[in-house]
Amino acid sequence: MAIADFRPGEIVLEIPARTEYVSLVRVVIAAAAEIEPDMASERIEDLRVAVSEATTNAIEAHGLKGVDDRIRIQCNLADDEIAVVVHDQGMGFEPDEVPELPEPDSPERLLHESGLGVHLMQMLTDESEISATDDGTDVRMVVYSSKRRRDNGDR
Amino acid sequence: MLTVAGELDVVGGPDLRQAVMTEVREGNHRLVLDLTGVDFIDSFGLGVVVGSLKRTRLLDGDLRLVVPEARVRRVFEVCDLDRVFDMHTTVDEAVATAVSGQVVGGHQ
DSSP states (O other), X not given: OOGGGOOTTEXXXXXXXXXXXXXXXXXXXXXXXXXXXXXXXXXXXHHHHHHHHHHHHHHHHHHHHTOOOOEEEEEEEOSSXXXXXXXXXXXXXXXXXXXXXXOTTSGGGGGOSSOHHHHHHHHHSSEXXXXXXXXXEEXXXXXXXXXXXXXXXXX | OEEEEEEESTTTHHHHHHHHXXXXXXXXXXXXXXXXXXXXXXXXXXXXXXXXXXXXXXXXXXXXXXXXXXXXXXXXXXXXXXXXXXXXXXXXXXXXXXXXXXXXXXOO
8 A cells, every 4th residue: 555545544554464463453443543532432442342353353364264464454533433444355254144143032142152243343333334355355344423423313 | 250350352262261161170160250350352252251151051050240340341231141141240249149159269
């Protein structure tokens, strides 16, 4: 990526595809989000969890495909939102194939030790999108500022 | 009682899984997991906690959670797992409600 491709307010982080780096990504994204004056701390926490999910999935995707390439995380700070894109070069991912979670009271719920990650990403962000790219998968997550959430009638 | 601290994610989660398996193997099927010192949990950590509950229940045991931190509790709630787990805000409360006070020691 050329310097000219960077947008104002954008932070780009590249990490080795190893799980030890997930906590670093969380720290960087949370610290970047705190630059935004109108971002509630609860929303930064939510973003921290969502980014952790996406980054862990990306690292796993590289591991499954056996590629050593780095994972790229782009964080764009705008006036009324923070958008994070986690890009991997794994095998791809079909969000429609994620099974629906059984009801909490169902005994089958306990069979779901995994599979909560996509659910968390969707529930903890204002927008989330998983899309196939030429060489892998992009996961885009957005949280809105307090003002935008108020304007939208959210909590 | 297992006291857990730090980050329950893909890095920290396996240590907890191992600790729970060790307790269960030693015959301690009624456990309290104290997550007071946990400052981050994601789906990997949730998976480990869910797996721990399954392991104890398979042996007619039980698992209680101490989760005072709102931000950790929120992750459970978003996944509706607060309806699955017996969650408490203090260790005393979790122990007091344990049947016959059968809480195991160790790993403090």
